Amino acid sequence: xxxxxxxxxxxxxxxxxxxxxxxxxxxxxxxxxxxxxxxxxxxxxxxxxxxxxxxxxxxxxxxxxxxxxxxxxxxxxxxxxxxxxxxxxxxxxxxxxxxxxxxxxxxxxxxxxxxxxxxxxxxxxxxxxxxxxxxxxxxxxxxxxxxxxxxxxxxxxxxxxxxxxxxxxxxxxxxxxxxxxxxxxxxxxxxxxxxxxxxxxxxxxxxxxxxxxxxxxxxxxxxxxxxxxxxxxxxxxxxxxxxxxxxxxxxxxxxxxxxxxxxxxxxxxxxxxxxxxxxxxxxxxxxxxxxxxxxxxxxxxxxxxxxxxxxxxxxxxxxxxxxxxxxxxxxxxxxxxxxxxxxxxxxxxxxxxxxxxxxxxxxxxxxxxxxxxxxxxxxxxxxxxxxxxxxxxxxxxxxxxxxxxxxxxxxxxxxxxxxxxxxxxxxxxxxxxxxxxxxxxxxxxxxxxxxxxxxxxxxxxxxxxxxxxxxxxxxxxxxxxxxxxxxxxxxxxxxxxxxxxxxxxxxxxxxxxxxxxxxxxxxxxxxxxxxxxxxxxxxxxxxxxxxxxxxxxxxxxxxxxxxxxxxxxxxxxxxxxxxxxxxxxxxxxxxxxxxxxxxxxxxxxxxxxxxxxxxxxxxxxxxxxxxxxxxxxxxxxxxxxxxxxxxxx
Ligand code: PRX
Numbered sequence: 001x002x003x004x005x006x007x008x009x010x011x012x013x014x015x016x017x018x019x020x021x022x023x024x025x026x027x028x029x030x031x032x033x034x035x036x037x038x039x040x041x042x043x044x045x046x047x048x049x050x051x052x053x054x055x056x057x058x059x060x061x062x063x064x065x066x067x068x069x070x071x072x073x074x075x076x077x078x079x080x081x082x083x084x085x086x087x088x089x090x091x092x093x094x095x096x097x098x099x100x101x102x103x104x105x106x107x108x109x110x111x112x113x114x115x116x117x118x119x120x121x122x123x124x125x126x127x128x129x130x131x132x133x134x135x136x137x138x139x140x141x142x143x144x145x146x147x148x149x150x151x152x153x154x155x156x157x158x159x160x161x162x163x164x165x166x167x168x169x170x171x172x173x174x175x176x177x178x179x180x181x182x183x184x185x186x187x188x189x190x191x192x193x194x195x196x197x198x199x200x201x202x203x204x205x206x207x208x209x210x211x212x213x214x215x216x217x218x219x220x221x222x223x224x225x226x227x228x229x230x231x232x233x234x235x236x237x238x239x240x241x242x243x244x245x246x247x248x249x250x251x252x253x254x255x256x257x258x259x260x261x262x263x264x265x266x267x268x269x270x271x272x273x274x275x276x277x278x279x280x281x282x283x284x285x286x287x288x289x290x291x292x293x294x295x296x297x298x299x300x301x302x303x304x305x306x307x308x309x310x311x312x313x314x315x316x317x318x319x320x321x322x323x324x325x326x327x328x329x330x331x332x333x334x335x336x337x338x339x340x341x342x343x344x345x346x347x348x349x350x351x352x353x354x355x356x357x358x359x360x361x362x363x364x365x366x367x368x369x370x371x372x373x374x375x376x377x378x379x380x381x382x383x384x385x386x387x388x389x390x391x392x393x394x395x396x397x398x399x400x401x402x403x404x405x406x407x408x409x410x411x412x413x414x415x416x417x418x419x420x421x422x423x424x425x426x427x428x429x430x431x432x433x434x435x436x437x438x439x440x441x442x443x444x445x446x447x448x449x450x451x452x453x454x455x456x457x458x459x460x461x462x463x464x465x466x467x468x469x470x471x472x473x474x475x476x477x478x479x480x481x482x483x484x485x486x487x488x489x490x491x492x493x494x495x496x497x498x499x500x501x502x503x504x505x506x507x508x509x510x511x512x513x514x515x516x517x518x519x520x521x522x523x524x525x526x527x528x529x530x531x532x533x534x535x536x537x538x539x540x541x542x543x544x545x546x547x548x549x550x551x552x553x554x555x556x557x558x559x560x561x562x563x564x565x566x567x568x569x570x571x572x573x574x575x576x577x578x579x580x581x582x583x584x585x586x587x588x589x590x591x592x593x594x595x596x597x598x599x600x601x602x603x604x605x606x607x608x609x610x611x612x613x614x615x616x617x618x619x620x621x622x623x624x625x626x627x628x629x630x631x632x633x634x635x636x637x638x639x640x641x642x643x644x645x646x647x648x649x
Pocket of ligand 1: 268315389390394415417418441505517518526
């Protein structure tokens with residue numbers, strides 16, 4: 001039997017395992033009546049209007065949804081401020097002394113906490129400093145920061161004055177940072193001198209400086225001296241964060257923003273080399289992330305909520321900063337790695353702070369599994385009530401381990417499917433209602449319509465694989481791609497009718513209507529939950545003088561889900577060698593960042609190509625999976641497949 005068939009049967013058998021919400025949990029859940037699905041399906045706009053009412057608005061909207069496919073406006077003409085909603089209104093409601101952010105540095109015992117009142121002061125001061133620098137409503141501020149409180153404060157400061165932020169993940173390279181600053185034409189960059197990682201120091205400033213050599217729009221750099229390193233700065237351009245905010249007033253009137261004003265820009269990898277600037281707006285985004293956070297994590301006033309993502313990715317934006325803070329929830333941020341000083345660091349944090357809701361990625365869970373249960377078992381994890389998973393499919397074995405070893409067998413697991421573009425979770429359990437099946441993200445959030453289509457746009461049969469689509473707009477959907485409106489339409493809304501969102505993922509729906517997401521069908525890789533474009537890696541490879549042609553595909557990996565593998569044809573005069581392979585890997589790492597480094601380089605004289613010369617990456621993917629290449633008769637050079645197969649084995 002082919003592996004694929006076996007896997008299918010295994011996952012169907014797994015599908016028979018059902019975990020119902022624990023009785024005690026169900027009763028106390030924020031939402032526990034299954035009729036909510038029917039209600040939201042039939043009263044979609046009322047449902048979302050009701051969720052928007054959870055926020056404070058300066059002016060109410062005239063219309064909940066204006067849908068001119070594929071362009072949506074939500075809460076039309078409504079006015080609000082995201083920073084106000086995440087901070088000030090809680091202070092006004094008497095929660096000023098409640099802890100808003102708990103920050104834990106990587107060095108043990110380095111912690112900081114901010115109450116909502118303190119956060120209000122800090123955010124206002126930084127907002128005033130940005131204003132003084134000349135940042136105005138609509139100006140895009142770029143952040144390149146580690147997981148330190150100034151990152152959350154910075155985002156909220158921008159939101160306060162109506163300046164959209166663009167956060168570039170701290171692990172990205174100077175090249176990637178430069179490209180994103182230039183695309184957004186940012187005048188201000190907020191960065192840091194460095195940060196701790198596994199006990200060592202990452203010199204962030206040196207990376208930022210390299211990028212800054214070619215970013216003509218930047219007038220000001222704000223530098224957080226996280227490490228108090230002795231570095232040379234450009235006095236005219238650069239100022240230290242602490243000096244800038246020191247004498248600023250702790251009040252800053254929030255801007256009244258339109259619901260459809262851009263809240264932030266987030267670059268993400270697509271199927272071409274150029275990253276896409278995903279645009280999220282204010283009213284719909286905040287409505288969507290706060291509502292989903294509240295229901296999916298069953299948020300209570302005394303929760304200590306911890307999402308282990310980095311704020312440099314969408315998960316951190318939606319579910320470390322905006323969702324939790326809009327809900328007045330205490331959100332925990334951790335700077336460092338899970339194995340410093342020991343492999344029990346996460347569980348030590350859970351125990352110390354009595355974390356109640358915990359959100360992480362399958363790649364991390366698989367790593368914990370590999371390290372062994374002795375690490376979590378050393379700690380009291382009984383405070384945990386809901387466990388979340390995001391970023392890639394979670395295999396049933398990891399799901400069950402998470403449930404048993406971390407959750408003690410009685411915490412619902414919420415496996416949440418969503419994307420940078422969707423802004424909020426779209427396919428997810430509701431822990432007080434949904435019967436869970438390990439490995440399935442279960443069902444669309446109330447009111448949403450998801451389906452699995454074949455290439456013709458028809459729904460596929462039960463348990464048949466196909467393309468995941470969303471058939472209704474949702475409030476926190478991306479509105480466009482920054483400065484590329486046509487690419488927005490083409491990428492997401494052109495595969496089928498223009499009101500069908502094409503997610504780029506493969507999935508199947510089982511006999512109970514549960515969705516089983518398989519992963520990307522396009523040239524996007526998911527490496528340890530990080531989204532990377534194979535095209536970006538290919539451009540990085542061919543950028544090296546020894547490389548004539550390159551193709552990058554994903555290879556399944558037990559821990560990381562997928563790892564990139566580069567197939568390379570060398571320019572004549574170059575010989576394959578281990579040294580050259582190392583050099584090419586390092587070269588890609590330098591251009592994209594360490595996470596983009598191919599796990600292996602396979603040199604070859606040729607690559608499988610169609611008669612028109614297109615590289616058949618599909619065949620390379622199959623080889624990496626150890627599967628048969630299938631029909632190669634349409635290739636110009638079918639013989640190369642056998643040669644490559646020998647190299648892979
Ligand atoms: O392939 C899906 C996978 O991650 C992709 C989105 O990546 P990104 O925009 O970086 O956002 C990640 C965090 C939301 C999706 O197209 N993915 C995300 N969550 C899941 C998932 N695949 C399966 N199950 C999930 N729960």
